[in-house]
Amino acid sequence: MxxxxxxxxxxxxxxxxxxxxxxxxxxxxxxxxxxxxxxxxxxxxxxxxxxxxxxxxxxxxxxxxxxxxxxxxxxxxxxxxxxxxxxxxxxxxxxxxxxxxxxxxxxxALRTAAASSVSIKHLARKDSEVLGMIGAGHQSVFQMKAAVKHRDFKKVIGWNYHPEMLSRLADCAAELGLPFEEVDLPTLGRDADVIISITSSFDPTLMDAHVSPGTHIACMGTDTKGKQEVEAALLKRARVFTDEVAQSISIGEAQHAIAEGLIEESDITEIGAVINGSHPGRTSDEDITLFDGTGVGxxxxxxxxxxxxxxxxxxxxxxxxx
The missing domain is CATH 3.30.1780.10 (ornithine cyclodeaminase, domain 1)
Known part of the structure; x- marks a missing residue:
């Protein structure tokens, strides 16, 4: 061994x-x-x-x-x-x-960041320039460093429950040669082309009304029954992808939209189908795409x-x- x-x-x-x-x-x-x-x-x-x-x-x-x-x-x-x-x-x-x-x-941390960056590679608009970060914990820097490898971001904007922790994001952005700005959630949802949410929240922070058409969102923190990072109505408006459907509907971000009857299991697509070419993924620059990264074994x-x-x-x- x-x-x-x-x-x-x-x-x-x-x-x-x-x-x-x-x-x-x-x-x-x-x-x-x-x-x-x-x-x-x-x-x-x-x-x-x-x-x-x-x-x-x-x-x-x-x-x-x-x-x-x-x-x-x-x-x-x-x-x-x-x-x-x-x-x-x-x-x-x-x-x-x-x-x-x-x-x-x-x-x-590496595999979680890799999963969100896989979703960015295959689902985010090619012209994405503003990266939005929700959460400034230990895994946030891994997420940012992985994300910038797949789009030519010009700026990072961020929000955290504890604003004093945002220096971690600012330092990481500086290391990557990118400007960083602290913003409120409505501004982040409006201005970001790609949003990564990496929190341990049990209440939604990003609301449906915050998010502009064309945005790609990677929800990476919901991996337990009851956790929730975004408003369930956002999943109804988005094209929803995940690592595994069974986990998405039971312990992932989709659990809440399913429970509220806003979407059905058949509305969720495993991102592997996009990688394999059997699903088109994003079909328009106006699509909101959402990756429910539950974290699979x-x-x-x-x-x-x-x-x-x-x-x-x-x-x-x-x-x-x-």
């Missing part, structure tokens, strides 16, 4: 490699060559934490396994640790024997498998007889 510690992962995998892994696994899902297992996601009644398991099998890529972990909201203030904590376990699909254990914290397995491959090549994987 190979062990790849969290401490070495940043030197192994690039955002580009994570993007390729996620794009490929989304395509495999749409082709029915890969599928996710039912998600276990529970509030454990301790430290206000959410803990769970995501797994799946990709017959095309040969990945079988699971990610265990979740969200500990007090980690940063109490312990100086990031709030998201996870570990990925990979198994040999031919024998069932465990093959690898991989630190999942950086991978979670296969994303974690694909990125973890790539990390193991690179770690073995570079001789930094620990090998144990397990």
């Amino acid at each position: 190979h062990i790849v510690p969290e401490s070495v992962i940043s030197d192994l995998i690039t955002p580009e490699a994570a993007f390729d892994a996620v794009e490929q696994v989304f395509a495999a899902m749409a082709a029915k060559d890969a599928y996710n297992f039912p998600v276990v996601r529970e509030a454990i009644g301790h430290e206000d934490a959410l803990y769970g398991f995501k797994g799946g099998f990709d017959s095309a890529g040969g990945s079988l396994g699971l990610k265990a972990g979740g969200y500990w909201p007090h980690n940063l203030e109490k312990r100086g640790l990031i709030n998201h904590q996870s570990t990925v376990f990979l198994f040999d699909p031919d024998t069932g024997k465990v093959s690898a254990m991989v630190g999942g914290n950086l991978l979670t 296969l994303q974690d397995l694909a990125t973890a498998a790539k990390v193991v491959e690179l770690a073995v090549e570079k001789g930094v994987a620990l090998e144990v007889d397990f």
Whole structure:
């Protein structure tokens, strides 16, 4: 069994490699060559934490396994640790024997950013110039850095529940050579060509009336029953895409629009179908496209498998007889 510690992962995998892994696994899902297992996601009644398991099998890529972990909201203030904590376990699909254990914290941020950037590549208008960011937590900088690789953005605008945290977005934009401006939500919805929402909110922040025609929105924070980042009416007006329909309607952003009868399951398309060319995706510059990024186990397995491959090549994987 190979062990790849969290401490070495940043030197192994690039955002580009994570993007390729996620794009490929989304395509495999749409082709029915890969599928996710039912998600276990529970509030454990301790430290206000959410803990769970995501797994799946990709017959095309040969990945079988699971990610265990979740969200500990007090980690940063109490312990100086990031709030998201996870570990990925990979198994040999031919024998069932465990093959690898991989630190999942950086991978979670990279694969989440990769998913939103896949949606930007395939759904955002080609002439998109203003990137809107809702949320300024740990994952926001990964999101911004991945997004700018797929459109020629000229400016970043942002909003956060805690405005004092917006310096994180401003610093990241400066690093990327882009101006940054703090704005209110109506302005962000009106002016942004692409909006990434990456919060842990249980109440909508971005409202339907805020959003202009032609906008692409990546909702990346809703991965639990009850969470919500945008008003449900926005999904009725948008063309809705997701990583996996089953998760979208149960724990994703679409859960609320479905519950209110605003859309049906058949109104949601897996983005892998756009990648594979079996769905046109955006059909007009006036379309509002919305990607409901719930985070599927296969994303974690694909990125973890790539990390193991690179770690073995570079001789930094620990090998144990397990």
